[in-house]
Amino acid sequence: MGRIALEGIRKSFGTVDVIHGIDLEIGEGELVVFVGPSGCGKSTLLRLIAGLDQPTSGKIEIDGVDVTRKGAADRGLAMVFQSYALYPHMTVRQNLSFGLENARMPKAEIDQRVEEAARMLDIGELLTRRPTQLSGGQRQRVAIGRAIVRNPTAFLLDEPLSNLDAELRGTMRAELAALHARLATTMIYVTHDQIEAMTLADRIVVLRKGRIEQVDTPLNLYNRPQNLFVAGFIGAPNMNFFVTEAKSGRAALPGGAEVVLDHAGPVTIGIRPQHLRLAQDSERAIAAKVHLVEALGAETVVHASAEGAGSILTVLEGQPLIERGAEIRLAFDDENIHAFDADGQRIG
Amino acid sequence: MARFGETVGRVATLPLVLIARAFDPVLRLWQRGTGTGGMVAFFLLPNMAIFGVFVIIPLVLNFVYSLTGGTNILLGDRSFIGFGQYGRLLECGNYLQPLTCREDQFWTAVRNTSLFVLFQVSLMVCVSMITALILNRNIAGRGFFRAVFFFPVLLSPVVVGLIWRWILQRQGLMNLIVTNLGFDPVVWLNDRFFAFAAAIGVSTWAHMGFYTLILLAGLQAIPKDLYEAAEMDATPPARVFWRITLPLLGPNLAVVLVLALIRGVQIFDEAYVLTGGGPGTSTLFLTQYIYEVGFASFLRNPGLAAAASILMGLVLVVLTLIQLGLSRRAERGNTR
Ligand SMILES: Nc1ncnc2c1ncn2[C@@H]1O[C@H](COP(=O)(O)OP(=O)(O)OP(=O)(O)O)[C@@H](O)[C@H]1O
Ligand SMILES: [Mg+2]
Numbered sequence: 001m002g003r004i005a006l007e008g009i010r011k012s013f014g015t016v017d018v019i020h021g022i023d024l025e026i027g028e029g030e031l032v033v034f035v036g037p038s039g040c041g042k043s044t045l046l047r048l049i050a051g052l053d054q055p056t057s058g059k060i061e062i063d064g065v066d067v068t069r070k071g072a073a074d075r076g077l078a079m080v081f082q083s084y085a086l087y088p089h090m091t092v093r094q095n096l097s098f099g100l101e102n103a104r105m106p107k108a109e110i111d112q113r114v115e116e117a118a119r120m121l122d123i124g125e126l127l128t129r130r131p132t133q134l135s136g137g138q139r140q141r142v143a144i145g146r147a148i149v150r151n152p153t154a155f156l157l158d159e160p161l162s163n164l165d166a167e168l169r170g171t172m173r174a175e176l177a178a179l180h181a182r183l184a185t186t187m188i189y190v191t192h193d194q195i196e197a198m199t200l201a202d203r204i205v206v207l208r209k210g211r212i213e214q215v216d217t218p219l220n221l222y223n224r225p226q227n228l229f230v231a232g233f234i235g236a237p238n239m240n241f242f243v244t245e246a247k248s249g250r251a252a253l254p255g256g257a258e259v260v261l262d263h264a265g266p267v268t269i270g271i272r273p274q275h276l277r278l279a280q281d282s283e284r285a286i287a288a289k290v291h292l293v294e295a296l297g298a299e300t301v302v303h304a305s306a307e308g309a310g311s312i313l314t315v316l317e318g319q320p321l322i323e324r325g326a327e328i329r330l331a332f333d334d335e336n337i338h339a340f341d342a343d344g345q346r347i348g
Numbered sequence: 349m350a351r352f353g354e355t356v357g358r359v360a361t362l363p364l365v366l367i368a369r370a371f372d373p374v375l376r377l378w379q380r381g382t383g384t385g386g387m388v389a390f391f392l393l394p395n396m397a398i399f400g401v402f403v404i405i406p407l408v409l410n411f412v413y414s415l416t417g418g419t420n421i422l423l424g425d426r427s428f429i430g431f432g433q434y435g436r437l438l439e440c441g442n443y444l445q446p447l448t449c450r451e452d453q454f455w456t457a458v459r460n461t462s463l464f465v466l467f468q469v470s471l472m473v474c475v476s477m478i479t480a481l482i483l484n485r486n487i488a489g490r491g492f493f494r495a496v497f498f499f500p501v502l503l504s505p506v507v508v509g510l511i512w513r514w515i516l517q518r519q520g521l522m523n524l525i526v527t528n529l530g531f532d533p534v535v536w537l538n539d540r541f542f543a544f545a546a547a548i549g550v551s552t553w554a555h556m557g558f559y560t561l562i563l564l565a566g567l568q569a570i571p572k573d574l575y576e577a578a579e580m581d582a583t584p585p586a587r588v589f590w591r592i593t594l595p596l597l598g599p600n601l602a603v604v605l606v607l608a609l610i611r612g613v614q615i616f617d618e619a620y621v622l623t624g625g626g627p628g629t630s631t632l633f634l635t636q637y638i639y640e641v642g643f644a645s646f647l648r649n650p651g652l653a654a655a656a657s658i659l660m661g662l663v664l665v666v667l668t669l670i671q672l673g674l675s676r677r678a679e680r681g682n683t684r
Binding site: 050051052071072073074077078079081083085086087088089098099102103146150 | 571573574576577578579580581582583584587591592595596598
């Protein structure tokens with residue numbers, strides 16, 4: 001239960017094409033996260049799956065059944081809205097039981113499910129309150145509770161934590177992960193927070209301008225980004241890019257360092273800030289001049305610039321003594337190099 | 349371009365600026381005398397003066413008149429008789445049968461007005477609710493229809509009454525349709541039932557745009573995502589209406605109800621032009637009764653009319669207090 005398949009999904013609002021052909025298979029019990037820059041179509045795609053919007057073309061299947069032309073009510077999915085969308089005139093209990101009453105479930109069973117969800121989410125005390133009498137985090141729980149009681153085939157969550165403060169977001173993230181482990185129900189989770197995506201997801205779908213850039217596990221996305229966009233989008237701070245030319249199996253980086261590359265023509269070499277370190281004497285290295293040092297305690301972020309390469313970000317462990325204006329040499333290992341061709345596609 | 353606009357603006361506001369300049373010394377003097385607090389009074393004064401002259405003083409005068417007797421219109425020529433006029437109005441064998449009352453016309457008017465309010469307000473709330481619900485949907489030409497329903501509100505009640513009298517008269521539009529359909533023409537406004545129904549229908553048509561607007565504003569204030577949540581919850585449409593739309597529209601609906609009640613009790617101009625109270629006294633309403641007793645009938649009795657209007661005023665005060673309370677609650681509801 002909870003297999004969702006998208007086939008050639010397109011969506012236009014009037015003359016504006018928002019989603020340009022999405023194919024995606026989501027497995028039973030999987031937690032899939034949609035990430036991408038603002039306006040890339042994450043919410044739109046989620047609403048298409050929910051049935052709140054109709055795709056312009058393409059097919060949506062849930063557990064092998066074509067639901068493309070079915071309304072939201074007939075898809076058996078539950079959604080948690082960014083705004084929570086709790087019914088303001090109903091108590092928490094009524095909010096939770098509303099959907100079950102629609103299904104004409106016996107009162108006793110409704111009560112039992114509501115109690116169970118309330119216990120799971122620790123909102124038992126709040127059942128008689130109205131949404132206006134709740135804090136942001138409590139409303140969030142109620143919104144999730146409203147989805148849980150219906151025992152849906154899959155949960156759809158649109159940036160559920162974005163209205164919470166950083167600390168609460170951390171706790172709720174952990175709770176959501178625990179909840180998913182416990183319910184083992186398929187979840188599709190929209191966010192633009194990388195940490196949420198990396199920590200929660202079984203697989204991440206990276207979207208850009210209505211297209212899928214890459215679908216993979218969090219670590220694969222980090223370790224083997226398939227193109228420049230994903231390489232730049234995943235990981236914080238952003239990956240350093242060096243635009244250069246590959247000739248006779250080699251590409252030169254600023255400061256004379258060379259990397260071996262089975263390619264010819266223009267290439268972009270990417271190295272994550274965490275994968276640069278201060279070089280030993282004779283080691284192959286990029287030469288750069290420091291113009292800002294941010295000491296964070298556990299790590300030190302060094303902003304430097306190399307001739308012909310613009311700025312280079314380095315995250316060094318601990319608290320090395322580096323001063324502004326110093327000349328440094330940054331070494332790296334071959335296995336941490338990402339190379340992309342002129343079209344931005346990964347080489348090797 | 350911007351320069352040009354500025355110049356035009358400056359020239360256009362010049363008269364205002366000059367007037368303000370002229371007032372300036374006066375204001376300065378006043379402020380020196382009273383402090384900033386006194387300025388509030390200064391700016392409120394013009395409006396309070398108008399309110400006093402046209403509302404407060406007539407109200408008091410009206411009450412004084414209701415305590416006097418005779419047919420003279422000037423207060424100086426009238427004799428003080430205490431609450432006699434009220435006694436006369438309220439003297440009755442059985443309030444449900446106007447003919448057993450001393451002022452049978454008054455009680456006929458009370459009965460007619462009550463019936464009118466009952467039916468007209470119910471009709472008004474239903475019709476404007478349904479219209480608002482339809483206009484709130486994404487239908488083609490929505491703006492046009494909104495204008496169509498609001499247009500009668502802009503018409504003078506007398507014009508409304510005249511239009512419908514022409515439509516409903518013996519050789520009017522309605523009878524043209526009726527005869528073309530093969531029926532005999534009806535003299536609509538000579539029929540007790542039809543005349544009363546016409547008064548209800550016409551006044552509803554004339555004012556529904558206003559109430560529709562209030563309800564429409566309320567409907568649009570309901571967040572869209574609540575409806576989407578309800579859709580995800582597989583809520584049947586009827587239940588969406590009863591459990592989500594209606595409760596969230598409650599404050600607006602209450603305001604509409606009470607406003608319609610207040611205006612219903614005061615019904616006069618369009619009904620008077622339409623039916624003149626007839627046939628007989630079948631569409632005689634309270635305001636018309638007061639007007640006729642006080643000014644229009646041969647044996648006019650200003651004191652009696654004043655007493656009747658005070659009684660009607662009391663009813664309106666109660667309704668207005670309810671309305672104020674409700675709209676205050678609505679306000680609190682909206683700022684949640
Ligand atoms: N109803 C609509 N009519 C027209 N354009 C729309 C509509 N809804 C969304 N769009 C457009 O579709 C694009 C994708 O919107 P969407 O809300 O899916 O983005 P998103 O990825 O969720 O962004 P965010 O992270 O900011 O929430 C945007 O360019 C938006 O302007
Ligand atoms: Mg969004």
